[in-house]
Amino acid sequence: MAINPADAIKAFNQAARLGGEGMEARDAPKSTFLEMLGKVADEAIDSGKQAETMTAKAVVGQAELMDVVAAVSNAEMTLQTVVAVRxxxxxxxxxxxxxPI
Structure with missing residues (x-):
């Protein structure tokens, strides 16, 4: 069975018109993969900074040991997750x- 290219183009155009309404909003990505990776990296850095801050507060007696342990554990878990994803x-x-190509 031979397919006429003109008929194929006509059918494609009809399908595009039917499905074309409102597709821009649906197809538009909410965020890119790069933005997501940047956000995750920023959160990992913030977790490390929080652990450093809690450690410094504990050194001068302004933080409880349990808070320091929790912050350091959170930073360690975040780092392990980042390494696993990498x-x-x-x-x-x-x-x-x-x-193979």
């Missing part, structure tokens, strides 16, 4: 590079 991204990149 490792997965690197593994995915290496797998893509191994794919």
């Amino acid at each position: 490792d997965r991204v690197m593994n995915a990149y290496q797998e893509i590079m191994r794919m």
Whole structure:
């Protein structure tokens, strides 16, 4: 069965008109992957800064030991998560590079 290119273009244009209304808002990404990574990196940095602040407060006697331990544990968990995500991204990149062209 032969397909006429003119008929295919006509059908495509009809489908585009039917589905074209309101697609801009639906297809527009709310944030880019780069923005998301930047936000996560900022949160990780803030977690480390909070741990440093709590440690400094404990040294001068302004913070409880439990608060310091909680802040440092949170920073450590955040760092482990960042490292795990980095490792997965690197593994995915290496797998893509191994794919035959």
